[in-house]
Amino acid sequence: MNRTASRIFALLFGVLAVTLPFFAGDYPLQVARNIMMYMALAITWDMLLRSGQISFGIAGLFGIGAYAAILSVVRAGMPAWFSILFAAIFAGGVAFVIGFLILRLRAMYFSIVTLALGEIFRIIIHNLHDFTGGPEGVVIQKGVVFGGKANSLYWLVLAGLAVAVAASTWFEKSKIHFALTAIRNNEVSAKSSGIDIFRWLLLAFVVTSAIQGLLGGIFVQSYGFATPDAVFSADFTLLPLAMALLGGVYSTTGPIFGAVLLGLVSEWLKLKIPYGHLVVYGIIIVVVILFMPQGLRQLVRRTPHGADGRSA
């Protein structure tokens, strides 16, 4: 996508996102909320990918945020809106601590550890029965944000998406862009130019994790309940990944574009063949990888011609 086309697309998308509640019914609004949630996650995944680190831990941090939000309301009586903020802070804090341990790892080692961490978080919450409610989960009896009103919840999710887009734009326009791209391209060169690699990776990991936690908080506050299987679902890792890959990585517009496309297609497929959308996700990942002979690694090491994240 060239610059002009992507600007027009971004503008159209923005106008649509803001005006939708004024003319759309409950069903399209619900679909839009869903798509925007995954879109925001796809953007955060891409933000970390710009450093060359492929995370499979989105669901883990999303779930951590979700439980931080719901438990702070149910167990500590925190106001609903504040619990969403707390979710972001908590997930960011967790990322800060584990970042010290895992950000020495690279490539598939990092990916596998993030995948495992997500699963560990799920098991911990599953087993801390007295505090977390175990496999049955937790329900918010009262104090759901906006009393669960669909229109208001739409704005809440849109706000979460706006945070992701703003952070991603900040990553693109500031020196962070130079730091992450240099680290992705060549760590030795990056060091020789004075880049403190660990510090920038930690920043990217904490910021993206905090936003994933924030979105988890928004998610539970929208539905009023959390179970380990619902909030740590592999969907929260795989769908954003497929969306970003489809739309084009290393940019903000790529994941947005991919999310709209994949979100609409899957919604249509859900009606036609239940669970068929999962097959489509699988096919998309396979096709994308097939046409990039070196697979994910190629994505990390170089940008295919015409899909350059910088100009998108």
Added chain:
Amino acid sequence: MIKLKTENLTKRFLGLVAVNKVSFSMEEGEILGIIGPNGAGKTTFINLISGIIMPSEGLIEYKGTDITYMPAHERARRGIARTYQLIHPLENLTLIENVMVGSIFAKGHGLREARTKAEALCHELGLTGLDRDTSRLSIFEIKKMEIARALANEPEVLFLDEVMAGLNSDETKDLIAMVQRIALERHLAVGVIEHVMGVIRELTHRVIVLEAGELIAEGKYEEVSKNPRVVEAYLGGGTV
């Protein structure tokens, strides 16, 4: 004035001693040649000084400060810059952005200021078409870009690791003049690893010779090139 010195600098990789008790120093304004046969430990030596790998023993002192175990990025900020034997362009950044990186992170300049400084550097080195992707650059341009990126650190000590390799004779001549001018104008201490002896003879004030990790000779090129030990180690007999 001594900018940089090492004392008994040693690096062992398991059983192999890649750099063995090397002591040397570099003065401000000096262009020092670092020569020796393949596998002599020249690049390892520079890797130790720039902090890409850490020494097993010994001392590295930069402007009177012990930097032996300082992280590489910190050394870059304090003024030690280098290029690499194998070219390392940041391929997802444009030519000008590659050069900006050093300015942004080693010197902490803002993006706008870094760009202005990078443009001036590129102009000085005769680089044009600054918004091109690195995949569209010639080898000569990439070499100059890597020198510009190192200079963007505003270094006091600069190492060039086989920067002339792969260039034709006109380009080599250009680059020799360029390096001499840069060193003179900035009062740099420059360390040059090079295999082409003509380049070493023209460019350097002094050379050190490494063989099997040890410093076996140092002095002016004319003296060192007649040193029997150097002739044997470096060329396996014959003349230079």
